[in-house]
Amino acid sequence: xxxxxxxxxxxxxxxxxxxxxxxxxxxxxxxxxxxxxxxxxxxxxxxxxxxxxxxxxxxxxxxxxxxxxxxxxxxxxxxxxxxxxxxxxxxxxxxxxxxxxxxxxxxxxxxxxxxxxxxxxxxxxxxxxxxxxxxxxxxxxxxxxxxxxxxxxxxxxxxxx
Numbered sequence: 001x002x003x004x005x006x007x008x009x010x011x012x013x014x015x016x017x018x019x020x021x022x023x024x025x026x027x028x029x030x031x032x033x034x035x036x037x038x039x040x041x042x043x044x045x046x047x048x049x050x051x052x053x054x055x056x057x058x059x060x061x062x063x064x065x066x067x068x069x070x071x072x073x074x075x076x077x078x079x080x081x082x083x084x085x086x087x088x089x090x091x092x093x094x095x096x097x098x099x100x101x102x103x104x105x106x107x108x109x110x111x112x113x114x115x116x117x118x119x120x121x122x123x124x125x126x127x128x129x130x131x132x133x134x135x136x137x138x139x140x141x142x143x144x145x146x147x148x149x150x151x152x153x154x155x156x157x158x159x160x161x
Contacts, residue, residue, distance in 0.1 A: 116155075118148035 085091050095101070 116151075118145075118152075 085094055
């Protein structure tokens with residue numbers, strides 16, 4: 001095995017008279033070491049660039065997890081509020097606090113009136129069988145008039161509060 005101490009990166013020649021030596025560098029060795037230095041610098045830059053990108057992504061992920069947790073807490077709070085408001089009495093209290101009110105039955109602007117006029121005689125075309133074949137036509141007309149009269153009486157009764 002040969003020793004490599006005899007091969008130097010830079011070769012030195014001594015001057016005569018004890019002067020400082022002159023340094024002579026091989027151009028191939030200088031290019032080799034310059035190339036290695038550039039490659040090591042690029043590798044370091046690439047490592048730092050990737051590390052900074054990973055740190056930026058980690059921060060974004062952390063912020064999104066915080067937002068997710070905040071939204072989850074809001075959802076839980078809203079579900080609790082919904083559970084509290086499910087009771088009808090609590091719902092009425094909530095509505096009164098916020099200015100909502102049930103419309104009165106006597107308010108004409110929020111009510112609908114239906115007008116119904118009963119026909120004087122049932123309309124039937126000749127040859128058709130009556131609606132209730134067991135009853136005579138007079139009995140059927142009397143029954144229909146009684147139903148209409150009771151319905152009109154029901155419509156005239158006042159609404160109780």
